[in-house]
Amino acid sequence: MPRDYDQARIIEENEPEEKHLRMAYYKLVNEIPDVSFTERKGLIECTFxxxxxxxxxxxxxxxxxxxxxxxxxxxxxxGDIGAEKTNKEEKISAIVTYANNIQKSDDKATKVLPKNIQGIANVSRRYAYDLIDDMINGDGENGAVGPDGYAWAHDPAEIMQYGSAGMDSPQKGVIIDFEGVHGESVSMNKFTTQDSGKGGAD
Incomplete structure (x- = not known):
């Protein structure tokens, strides 16, 4: 609520000084929600x-x-999930951050499906499959991932039971192992500075 500071100065200039403190108390406590003077509440109680x-x-x-x-x-x-990703490392980083976002508190790993990767990395379904394969198996000696893939990226067909990320039947996708149960864990802070090679995120 607006307060008239000029009026306050006029009061201080024209009212006896001994009234200033009491008036200030009244003003303060009467503007605080649930606090106001009544017959049962005096100045000290209202101040408290x-x-x-x-x-x-x-x-x-x-x-x-x-x-x-x-x-x-x-x-x-x-990070920048939803923004266009310009290279493979950025696309994989977006996949990992997405997996971290949807990970359940009691799970050690999260499964990401091709249809999710299409939207996350803004790629075609075919390229989503290629990214999954590169994360798990690598993309060659001179590739962004390296020849062996990431130690924390797993094929769901090879991990039949893994918390809610476990599979009753093989389904294309990638399981990201955040706690290193089947390999090195994902370091979210260091991921974007990964080296190529198995476990390069750390």
């Missing part, structure tokens, strides 16, 4: 209630700041 309300607001601000920081960290982790 005002202080309680301020402390609660400070706690809420602190909690909101924590939530905001967590959201910013999450956005940093997700």
């Amino acid at each position: 209630r005002t202080l309680d309300e301020i402390e609660e607001l400070q706690d809420r601000i602190s909690n909101l700041e924590d939530e905001n920081n967590q959201l910013h960290n999450r956005l940093d982790t997700l």
Whole structure:
């Protein structure tokens, strides 16, 4: 609500000084939600209630700041999913961050399907299959991934039971092993600076 600062100065100039503190108290406590003078609540009680309300607001601000920081960290982790990816490393990085985003808290690995990769990396279905094969098996001696693929990328057909990422029947896709159960774990912070070769993300 707007406050008249000029009027406040006029009051201070024209009212006795001993009234200033009391008027300020009245103004303060009557503008805080759930705090106002009544026949049963005097100046001291209302002041205490005002202080309680301020402390609660400070706690809420602190909690909101924590939530905001967590959201910013999450956005940093997700990177630029949805933006066009210009090379293979960026496309694979987007796949890993997507897998991290959908990973369930009690799972050590996450399965990503070709149809997901099409949207994540903005590629055709055929190229999505190629990316899966490169992550698992490598793309040659001079390729971006290297000759052996990533130690944390697995073929679902070879892992029949792996939390919710386990397969009852073979299905094309890639299982990303975040905790290194079947190889080296994925380092989200270091992934975009990977070296070529098996486990190059670390």
